[in-house]
Amino acid sequence: MTSNYRRREIDGLRAVAILAVVGYHIGFPVMAGGYVGVDIFLVVSGYVIAGLLFREQNETGSIALKSFYARRFRRLLPGFSLSLLATILLSFAFLLPDEQISVAKSGAAAALFGGNIYSWMINQDYFLIDNQFPPFRHLWTLGVEEQFYIFFPVSIAILAKIGFRKRAASQNWICNFVLMTVVVSLGMSILLSKQHSVFAYLMPFTRAWEFGAGALLAMLPSVSLRLRPVLAILGFALIVLAIIFFDDATPYPSFFACLPVVGTMVIIASGRPHEGNPVGHVLASSPMQAIGRLSYGWYLWHWPLIAIGHTVWGEEAALVRNTGLAFVALVLAGLSWHFIERPILESKWRIFATQRRVYLSGALLILCCVGISLLLWAWALRPLPDGSLLAQSRANHATAAHDFPFCNDRPGTVCEIGADTSAPAILLWGDSHAAQLSKGFEQAIGKSQIRVIIRTMGGCTPAGQPRMAGPERQSEFVTQCAAFNDGSMAIARDLSAHGNLRGVVIAGDWNSERAGWSGPLAGRLKQLASLGLRTVLVTDIPLMPADFVNCTIRRGESACALTRALVQQRSEESHFQLNRISERYPDARLWSPLDGLCPAQLCPAAINGRFLYRNRNHLSVEGSLLLAPSALPMVDWLVHSPVMH
Template sequence: MPAPRSLTLPAATARPGTPHAPTSTAAPSARQVFRRDVQGLRAVAVLLVLAFHAGLPVPGGFVGVDVFFVLSGFLITGLVADEVARTGRLRLARFYARRARRLLPAAALALVAVVAATALWLPVTRWRDVAGDVVATSLYVVNWRLADRSVDYLAQDAAPSPVQHFWSLAVEEQFYVVWPLLVVALVALARWRGRRVSRRALVAGVLAVGGASLAWSVSLTAADPARAYFVTTTRAWELAAGALLALLAHRVARLPAVALRAAGWVGLALVVVAAFTYEAATPFPGLAAALPVGGTVLVLAAGVVEPGLRPLTVRVLQPVGAASYSLYLWHWPAVVVATALADGEPTTRELVLAVALSALPAAASYRLVERPLHTSARLRDSTARSIALGVACTLVGLVAAALLVRAVPTTPDDVDAPGAQVLREGWTGPDASTDLDRLVPALADATQDVADLYEHGCHQNALGTQPAACTFGDARSGTVVALVGDSHAGQWQPPLAA
């Protein structure tokens, strides 16, 4: 049986005058070519998100996240396909080490800052929830936690988490874990059959995953839009769209330059239209996400061989694109803190100021943490050291969360707390404004002080179709009280049961 060959990726045909014509036998990839238009697209994406969260008139600025998804799918698939084409295999440890070195140190620093800001400026009633969010964020599953909370009746009015923006990073990290494993499986299958690893197999895999995800996205968005927004399964097709372009780049490069440029301008227009016409009430992602996703694919296609759209290559956008990850990490905690300091009703001016000030720690994080560790020769030359760094960064987030939980004030067992009497006129005991930790239940437990019926699943959610029935108290007492209704009726369950 002949030895199997590596993945064959034919080169794109370079046009005369192309300043970054590929020289290897692989299709253009992020590893071989630095694309200024990609950097500019990163800048546009993060600026849309920042403007949206700052309350500026960009009601659909959240589509910047979808632009990032397509970019990640395109760039990561380009790197993976390039390595398989050159070596005939994909070294998973080295791949994960690169990702850890690139993403985790800056994220860990941001999480430590979030914990510190929570202890300084957020009410103690939120500390435990934030700590749980930080744990989920450190393990890159916070999007699933947020999805569960979105359908939790008791959490409907909860303030946004200071790490809520990590949901999109969690989706990308899960993609970084799963997609290389699928590629390795395809390579192993091809070797077992004694054949080449075909591009067609990769394309088929991407289409299968992307198609199923798109169908599920449309279905779940219609049925449960809050949950659909966060879960990975409704977003995978967006990353798959970028991956598909990366795999078909050699075919795209054969198209006329005029057609590619025109498609790029159309794509940029689609992203802009979505950003300025979509709003919070737009069913999303579903089919609505096709506008920014398709637009991003067209913009990327325009730069497969040519330099890309000129507005995206301008010098002013390059540093913003380079620091887009750090800008994204730091802006949202600043918005949450500003909202808390303004008693939940910040002005647009205050939000803009918060986002603007967040650029300072973001710039410091980029220059002192993200860039140095990402480009460190010592780490780059040692997969083990890079993975160790990633593990350490994960532990930093977990430890910070544990310290925040430990700092939650609780009522000492040996204290006879006066409870509501601290509010009575003429009270001569401890000052209520300085000794609130003596209250029973403790303030930190106020959000958990709810009727027992929720714990036992006696309260149906908005999508439920079957009544839920529970019995409390002593059925032999001879007195039966039927309590039927919503949460307003549910508040009477504890005293009636007693």
């Protein structure tokens, strides 16, 4: 179906959009804001779809919704289904079970037009993926677009009928509705982008204004011929500025999205190339037309290939590899267009030849996509070989609370290990980074007459800077943390007087703490020194890469190990602060877990087939036990050395 809304420069705009998105995803220099290509797509979709609907309403007096959705099925489902099924098959072949589960869940959600909702439910920040590359991350855009296609045409059809019954101009009703949608949605986008950035980025409520902007453009009168050249250049400049100067730190969409949205609107409003639109001449060129026609397929194929490639091969030569994979995706998009999508659009395939067959075939494709996603999920849940690295990883996640329970003020949580109450005692005090040391301490003291009392609370260091508390519970958590630390200090005071307490070990997630923790921590050491207690400050453990489990399984222990020099460089500031504090007191020392975790100047995630970490910055039982030999001299110093004043 051809119309004024199917213009050559529109396909050229699609080419700009896909080039921006692909450039961003492959990590191309000066394209840090390439994600704005999605905004271009949304405006173009709003303009084209609204224009077709408005023309149909004006020409026939109604909107044939069944026919509209049949056209959408023909256009979107075949290419989408093919790329999804191919990605699932690649996941079967190349991904590990835990990765396959993630792919299966997101694939099923995307097949049901809910990829964006699924991403929001798992709080998947588009910009803070933390080196994880889910192959279906990009399908959130199709979720938003498909939800728009469900809502917008129905709304237009209803408003047209209301206007007809009230003998009013239907276009006025529709125009007011679209304008109100744009204003409300843009307002929500601006308000929510700061505090609820994931919701604002992924949800149709905060993206509807971009579709609405395109829809409004389809109803507005033409721009003056004299203004078109200037406006076209200005619009293109706005898009280029957004692509170059925006980055992952830009609050988005918010009002920043107005730059690419307005730029796209202005280019479209500037008319066709022969109507004084100089940018249109470039957009209507043969190369841009070819890329624009394949933009949908290229969008579908490029990210799964890049994501799986990154997961399998890591960061090495990422730009070169991603560029090659993007080119492969373009070839696949071309093959899909010529042999599947175009013949279906032209009704050359009998199963898509009639409206009824389109609906039946579409439903079958959706069921196939959901079914193969569930099949992948079931396959990923198969039993793993006992003792395998992946089995260890799953067990470590499942047994965290049991292996290192928090020992706080809650009933039944007082923790003690070692000898009875008459033995010399050590107090282990801190957050989860202190709790994870308990198994190593237990191994270190062995059967010696030493008692260890554990006081730990998640997210609460003795410095009193609770990093983990979110804004909505910050005040409550600060109060709880302060009470816990005061209680721990009272226990230290009581045990030093009546319980044979010799020293205190303080550990915390110093590398991730907020600024300002060194002063309160120094105050704690001053209090402990006044009680005649020796103190050991524990520096932090290495922070493993986000993909340390999969990297170690695929490439081996040494290949994925961090160098000790890099770990020390990353923790240089916290180590400096801890060292400066300990130097103030003759009865204070530093102890570094790196001596146990980083043999031969490498800090691997696993040693001899045993994982040392349960997640990026917490030890497994195996990792904690590995600290016992290096902890033993520290324990001996705490218990047996004379106190210096």
